[in-house]
Amino acid sequence: MQIIRDRAIVDDDYVHVPDGVEPTPGQRPIVTLARLGKETEALLARFPVLGVRVPSDKLPSEIPALDRLALIAIELPRFTDGRGYSVARMLRDRHGFRGELRAVGNVLRDQLRYLERCGFNAFELTPGKPLESALEAFGEFSVTYQAAADDQRPLYRRR
Amino acid sequence: MYQYDEYDRRIILERAQQFRGQVSRRLAGEITEDEFKPLRLQNGLYRQLHAYMLRVAIPYGLLSSRQVRKLAYIARTYDKGYGHLTTRQNIQYNWPRLVDVPSILDELASVEMHAVQTSGNCVRNITADHFAGIARDELEDPRPYCEILRQWSTFHPEFAFLPRKFKIAVTGAPGEDRAAVRFHDIGLRIVENAAGERGFEVLVGGGLGRTPLIGEVIREFLPKRLLLSYIESILRVYNLHGRRDNKFKARIKILVTALGIEEFRRRVEEDWEASRTPELELPDHEIARVAAFFAPPPYEDLPPDDRALGLTLGRDRELGHWLRNNIVAHKVPGYSAVVISVKKPAIPPGDVSDTQLDAIADIADRYSFGQVVVTHTQNLVLPDVKTSELPRLHAELCALDLGDANAGKLTDIITCPGLDYCDLANARSIPIGLEIAERFDRIDYLNDVGDVSIKISGCINACGHHHVGNIGILGIDKRGVEFYQLMLGGSPGNDASIGKILGRALAQDEIVDAVEKVLGRYLAIRESPDERFIDAVRRVGFAPFQEAVYGSAGSSDAGGD
Numbered sequence: 168m169q170i171i172r173d174r175a176i177v178d179d180d181y182v183h184v185p186d187g188v189e190p191t192p193g194q195r196p197i198v199t200l201a202r203l204g205k206e207t208e209a210l211l212a213r214f215p216v217l218g219v220r221v222p223s224d225k226l227p228s229e230i231p232a233l234d235r236l237a238l239i240a241i242e243l244p245r246f247t248d249g250r251g252y253s254v255a256r257m258l259r260d261r262h263g264f265r266g267e268l269r270a271v272g273n274v275l276r277d278q279l280r281y282l283e284r285c286g287f288n289a290f291e292l293t294p295g296k297p298l299e300s301a302l303e304a305f306g307e308f309s310v311t312y313q314a315a316a317d318d319q320r321p322l323y324r325r326r
Numbered sequence: 327m328y329q330y331d332e333y334d335r336r337i338i339l340e341r342a343q344q345f346r347g348q349v350s351r352r353l354a355g356e357i358t359e360d361e362f363k364p365l366r367l368q369n370g371l372y373r374q375l376h377a378y379m380l381r382v383a384i385p386y387g388l389l390s391s392r393q394v395r396k397l398a399y400i401a402r403t404y405d406k407g408y409g410h411l412t413t414r415q416n417i418q419y420n421w422p423r424l425v426d427v428p429s430i431l432d433e434l435a436s437v438e439m440h441a442v443q444t445s446g447n448c449v450r451n452i453t454a455d456h457f458a459g460i461a462r463d464e465l466e467d468p469r470p471y472c473e474i475l476r477q478w479s480t481f482h483p484e485f486a487f488l489p490r491k492f493k494i495a496v497t498g499a500p501g502e503d504r505a506a507v508r509f510h511d512i513g514l515r516i517v518e519n520a521a522g523e524r525g526f527e528v529l530v531g532g533g534l535g536r537t538p539l540i541g542e543v544i545r546e547f548l549p550k551r552l553l554l555s556y557i558e559s560i561l562r563v564y565n566l567h568g569r570r571d572n573k574f575k576a577r578i579k580i581l582v583t584a585l586g587i588e589e590f591r592r593r594v595e596e597d598w599e600a601s602r603t604p605e606l607e608l609p610d611h612e613i614a615r616v617a618a619f620f621a622p623p624p625y626e627d628l629p630p631d632d633r634a635l636g637l638t639l640g641r642d643r644e645l646g647h648w649l650r651n652n653i654v655a656h657k658v659p660g661y662s663a664v665v666i667s668v669k670k671p672a673i674p675p676g677d678v679s680d681t682q683l684d685a686i687a688d689i690a691d692r693y694s695f696g697q698v699v700v701t702h703t704q705n706l707v708l709p710d711v712k713t714s715e716l717p718r719l720h721a722e723l724c725a726l727d728l729g730d731a732n733a734g735k736l737t738d739i740i741t742c743p744g745l746d747y748c749d750l751a752n753a754r755s756i757p758i759g760l761e762i763a764e765r766f767d768r769i770d771y772l773n774d775v776g777d778v779s780i781k782i783s784g785c786i787n788a789c790g791h792h793h794v795g796n797i798g799i800l801g802i803d804k805r806g807v808e809f810y811q812l813m814l815g816g817s818p819g820n821d822a823s824i825g826k827i828l829g830r831a832l833a834q835d836e837i838v839d840a841v842e843k844v845l846g847r848y849l850a851i852r853e854s855p856d857e858r859f860i861d862a863v864r865r866v867g868f869a870p871f872q873e874a875v876y877g878s879a880g881s882s883d884a885g886g887d
Contacts, residue, residue: 226566247364247447249487253565256484261600275357277348277365284483307344310333312477315484319605321554322333322477323612 169298171279172267172289174305176298179291181218181238190214197240200225207231220271223250227257227264236266241287243272252285259286259316276301280308286316327388327697328473328619330438337480338435341442345369346428353425368448368486370418370441371427375749380419380427381444382434386454386472386496387415387700391687394698396437398683404430409683411668411676413740413791414493415453415700416444420747442480447488449479449561453495455504456701459620460709462657463501466516466524470617471553472496474608478554485561489568490576492561493533506702506818508532508541509794511578512560519547526553530560530590531582536786538793538824539579542587544594550613555602556594562601563593623695623710628660645720647731647769653716662713664694665733666706666723671763674756675741676704685726693719703740703779705733735772736780736845737763740791744784744801745808751784753801753808753834758782761838775845778859781816794818796860797841798825810837814844814871815863828868829876840875847874 168179181195190196190213197218203210210217211232218238221230230239239258241251251270258264269289270282279290279301292298314321330338345365352362366372370381382397389397397417401409404426405419412418422430434440443450452472459467475494479485485492497505498516507513513529526548532541548556564578567585582590654663666686669675678686686706690698693715694708701707711719723729732738739762742748744755759782766772781795785802792798798813809831816825832840845859847870852862863871872878 246361247487248570249447249485249489250566250570252484252487253562257601275361277357277361278487281481281483281486307347308337308340308481310336310340311483312337312480313482314603314605319603321605323609323615324605326331326333326612326615 168291170269170289170291171298171301174302176302183220183240195237197238200230204231211235218267218269221254223248223254223272225254227254227262233258233262233264236264238267238269238289239264240269240271240291243270243274243278246273246275246278252281255282255286256316260319276304279304284311284315284317327390328385328469328616334438334477335435338438338440338442341369341440341481342428342431342435345431349424349428364446364487367446368443369427369431369446370444371424372445374420374743374747375745376747377421378424378427379747380422380430380441381412382417382419382439382441383444383451384416384439384700385476386452386458386469387456387702388469389698389700390437391690391696391698393437393439394683394687394690396433396439398680398687400430400433401683402680408677408679410674410743411678411700411704411706413702413704413742413789414451415456415702416451417700420743445491446486447490447492448486449482449488449492449494452476452479453493453505453510453702455497455499456699456707457504457654457663457709458498458699459622460656460658460661460663461499461502461504462655464499464657465518466498467617467620468496468498468505468514468516469620470613471514471516471526471550473616473619474553474612475557478557484558485565488561488565489570490573490578492564492578494557501820503819503822504702506791506794506822508822509534509538509791509818510541512557513541514553517547523549525549528556528560531579531587533577533579534788534791534793535577536574536788537577537579538788539583540822540824541579542582544587544591551607551609552602553608555606556598558606559594559598559601562597563590567593622658623697625658625661625710626712628658628712628714630659642717644724644729644731644769645717647773648720648729649716651731651735651773652733656710656713658710660713662711662716664708664711664716664719665701666708666728667730667733667738668705668728669732669738669763670727670730671737671767672760674743674746675739675759678706682726682728686728689719689722703734703738705738731769732772734777734779736766736775736778737772739763739780739782740795741782742784742789744782744790748784748789750787751801752786752803753784753810755782755784755790755799755801758799758801758810758834758837762841765838765842774849774855776855776858778845780841791818792816793824794822795825796863797844799837799841802831804831808834810834812837812840812844812875814868815860817860821860826868829872832875843874844871847871 184196495505495510515527528545529541699707741755741759745751782799783790783792794816800811813825
């Protein structure tokens with residue numbers, strides 16, 4: 168599967184592993200938050216590059232060992248559900264998470280820039296949506312007013 | 327007024343371009359209507375009963391004559407020759423074609439206007455006291471803070487998909503709240519603390535709609551420099567914890583009520599401590615930069631009163647009524663603020679034609695430094711008119727059919743679009759407003775009844791703000807027939823109160839009679855002509871009015887005070 172990472176289309180080198188399925192050695196698994204909670208140390212020992220998939224109603228404080236995770240995937244169940252934007256900002260600004268922050272679920276072209284400004288750097292678009300033209304979304308605006316995860320200075324500090 | 331610089335201009339032009347792309351992708355079928363809906367909503371484009379409706383933002387209601395002319399041009403070119411002033415100081419067009427909307431946005435951008443975030447579940451147009459900058463009772467002009475908030479909220483990446491819409495209002499007048507800040511998601515009042523510093527009293531969780539609530543104080547004094555960081559924390563707590571399972575329970579007021587103001591405040595302060603950075607603090611130079619755009623116009627030194635005016639007054643009765651009802655005292659001697667009432671029998675409240683808009687632009691240039699303000703009562707204000715020129719101005723307005731002396735009076739009605747335009751409505755509201763306007767269209771009666779507000783909504787979403795009308799009318803549907811509930815006692819200002827239902831709902835042919843009976847009873851029981859309608863209702867309670875409308879005080883099934 169292809170995803171957008173750092174504004175480029177790349178092959179996904181992670182695998183979503185549902186509960187009940189065992190990740191295989193050498194994989195970069197993305198496990199559920201529930202599983203990570205139960206098997207934190209065992210998973211981290213076996214998989215040096217580990218990701219977790221977080222439902223939209225969870226806060227960063229509910230993610231165990233987040234400073235040792237390589238990837239956090241935040242679910243956007245519907246693209247009108249904006250909780251993930253705040254969670255992403257908190258992860259980047261407050262918890263200092265520097266790994267891959269990936270938007271999964273109902274992810275559409277016209278949200279990409281807002282998501283990126285909140286700290287997401289990877290995107291699994293809703294199946295069937297073209298990736299190539301979605302890249303154009305990143306270039307639609309050349310100025311922003313607010314401070315966000317991409318720039319801590321509001322425009323009034325740059326004007 | 328605020329002038330765009332290169333940054334502001336680029337943002338609005340790029341937005342117009344972005345929306346052009348979204349429309350063409352929609353027309354090409356690349357995105358579904360469901361996917362397009364939130365995109366068009368964030369750009370003020372609704373789909374109503376008969377057509378699309380485009381709502382254009384008028385930040386804090388302020389317009390230059392150049393912008394008014396552009397609005398007239400759009401009404402003429404892309405609509406049916408009129409626009410509709412809204413209760414949030416915006417203007418909306420009821421008949422644009424989807425394919426034309428990108429061109430309308432280009433036209434708007436050419437005069438530093440846009441339709442950004444005039445709908446959708448995001449931070450909406452920031453509103454203000456319509457006498458901002460000129461009111462005698464004002465501590466400080468709120469508009470620089472509105473503009474700072476406008477820029478902060480424009481395309482804020484974190485708060486574009488809130489649980490529900492979010493409305494912020496600001497007032498700088500401690501004495502009289504003309505911005506209804508207690509009925510907004512966030513209300514800001516400029517206040518002074520014991521040390522003489524200026525800051526904001528912050529209210530949260532007010533609103534109308536299905537669950538009318540008066541906002542509560544979350545912070546008594548917020549220093550100006552912390553405005554944006556504190557508001558971000560309120561928004562973040564709401565974004566994370568506001569309900570998303572039921573759109574009728576999704577406004578911040580429901581969250582504040584569910585948690586209680588203490589717990590809500592604790593969560594906001596906790597987030598604030600963790601998130602505020604020095605960069606987010608508003609520097610004095612930024613406040614000064616924006617405030618400079620709102621510097622007073624070059625007023626002349628004029629004597630405080632005008633004898634000539636007194637002489638004219640004696641001769642011209644109509645002028646006298648207008649001067650009494652539509653003129654507001656100005657903080658600068660020799661100047662007055664003028665309310666242009668667009669409320670007339672046979673015209674839906676808030677509708678203005680392209681020719682009227684063009685004429686108002688010319689009048690603003692000649693009489694009021696080229697500025698016009700839209701009020702949340704759906705009228706227009708010329709903020710800076712020389713008092714000595716009022717008679718001449720009145721004559722010009724009369725020639726345009728805009729000289730009515732009913733500002734703040736019975737026929738200065740607020741209505742939502744109602745079932746005539748809106749697919750949410752249960753009942754028509756405009757025809758009821760028109761019937762009231764016609765029934766009471768006698769200036770002596772209006773003056774006798776005095777200051778009273780009538781607000782009409784066609785459904786419980788309350789776009790006509792019926793809960794805060796001294797007299798509120800709510801359209802409901804009873805087995806397919808339009809009925810109307812009559813409410814008394816609402817007020818949007820410092821004495822904020824929510825109206826209560828007087829009694830059983832009334833049929834369409836009963837409701838205006840009932841209003842007349844209520845007013846008749848008021849005239850009979852008031853202690854003096856100085857006792858306003860709302861004060862009389864508060865003093866005597868509902869019983870006399872129930873008796874007047876329903877025959878006996880006990881026959882109501884819902885009311886009571």
